[in-house]
Amino acid sequence: MREPTKRPWPWPPELDAMTAAPTHHTVLFENEHVRVLDAHVGPGDTVPLHTHCWPGVLYILGVSDFVRRDPDGAVVLDTRTEASQAPAGSAVWGNVLTPHTLENVGEHELRNITVELKHLT
Numbered sequence: 534m535r536e537p538t539k540r541p542w543p544w545p546p547e548l549d550a551m552t553a554a555p556t557h558h559t560v561l562f563e564n565e566h567v568r569v570l571d572a573h574v575g576p577g578d579t580v581p582l583h584t585h586c587w588p589g590v591l592y593i594l595g596v597s598d599f600v601r602r603d604p605d606g607a608v609v610l611d612t613r614t615e616a617s618q619a620p621a622g623s624a625v626w627g628n629v630l631t632p633h634t635l636e637n638v639g640e641h642e643l644r645n646i647t648v649e650l651k652h653l654t
Contacts, residue, residue, distance in 0.1 A: 553583035587649035597639030
């Protein structure tokens with residue numbers, strides 16, 4: 534099997550979720566292949582500007598409406614205007630995420646376990 538082409542990540546390591554937003558992310562496991570994160574955002578909380586440089590699988594534990602914004606504050610995604618969200622107990626694919634903030638505008642905790650795949654970038 535051929536190694537995927539490595540593309541340089543254009544954002545500084547200081548924007549990695551674990552550096553820029555450690556109160557909202559917990560590393561459950563990490564090695565050279567994967568990083569497993571527990572992401573948790575309470576109602577009314579806003580996660581500071583951060584990135585996710587690896588794609589992965591998200592296992593949804595808690596669902597709430599949220600707004601994702603780019604570094605300039607422009608809304609990239611508002612789940613209140615989307616048709617539906619993945620329900621708790623489901624697994625979904627998550628692509629890399631460039632710099633963004635995330636505000637929980639709902640009434641429940643947002644929570645997921647993400648298995649980031651380091652060799653897919």
